[in-house]
Amino acid sequence: MSTFTSSEFRQALGNYATGVAIISARVADGDPVGITANSFASVSLDPPLVLWSVDKSSSQCDVFVNCEYFAVHILQEDQQQLARTFSDDDADKFNGLIIERGVADLPLISECSVVLQCKVTNVYEEGDHFILVGKVVDMRAGSVEPLVFFSGTYTRLQS
Numbered sequence: 780m781s782t783f784t785s786s787e788f789r790q791a792l793g794n795y796a797t798g799v800a801i802i803s804a805r806v807a808d809g810d811p812v813g814i815t816a817n818s819f820a821s822v823s824l825d826p827p828l829v830l831w832s833v834d835k836s837s838s839q840c841d842v843f844v845n846c847e848y849f850a851v852h853i854l855q856e857d858q859q860q861l862a863r864t865f866s867d868d869d870a871d872k873f874n875g876l877i878i879e880r881g882v883a884d885l886p887l888i889s890e891c892s893v894v895l896q897c898k899v900t901n902v903y904e905e906g907d908h909f910i911l912v913g914k915v916v917d918m919r920a921g922s923v924e925p926l927v928f929f930s931g932t933y934t935r936l937q938s
């Protein structure tokens with residue numbers, strides 16, 4: 780039996796500041812899907828591997844779990860609105876965005892300067908999430924002043 784509640788657990792995790800990413804993929808007919816995620820992490824440099832996890836309750840979970848490729852867009856501090864749009868299940872997420880197509884027709888958001896295109900290597904079911912591990916097969920590597928998520932709030936690095 781746990782000695783803490785689920786909201787205490789969530790609050791504890793909120794102390795861990797993260798960046799914010801949008802993960803995109805495409806459904807079979809080519810339509811894009813996308814989700815705001817802060818579960819993104821690097822795994823390995825050689826080979827270049829990354830991971831993120833998708834909530835089983837996401838309406839897009841099936842697409843991500845079955846996709847062959849996903850793209851990770853690392854957001855910069857002035858892209859908070861993009862983060863909000865892609866975490867809103869009612870939003871028309873790609874409306875008004877310029878989309879390029881990457882490997883295997885992967886939808887890429889043009890205004891993002893750091894984008895990793897990944898081929899799924901493994902999917903693990905753990906608790907109420909699936910963990911997707913991907914090998915980075917191509918990337919657009921700029922550098923950003925990152926958007927930060929901390930204690931349930933968007934913020935930025937202070938200099």
Ligand SMILES: Cc1cc2nc3c(=O)[nH]c(=O)nc-3n(C[C@H](O)[C@H](O)[C@H](O)COP(=O)(O)O)c2cc1C
Pocket residue numbers: 799814815816817818819831832833834835836837838839840865866867868869928
């Ligand atoms: C900062 C932030 C980080 C999030 N990280 C994740 C994540 O790593 N994985 C995930 O499945 N959902 C994450 N979410 C929730 C999704 O973005 C989204 O709100 C939820 O899946 C509902 O949308 P959908 O049903 O259209 O997918 C995050 C939300 C926010 C605001």
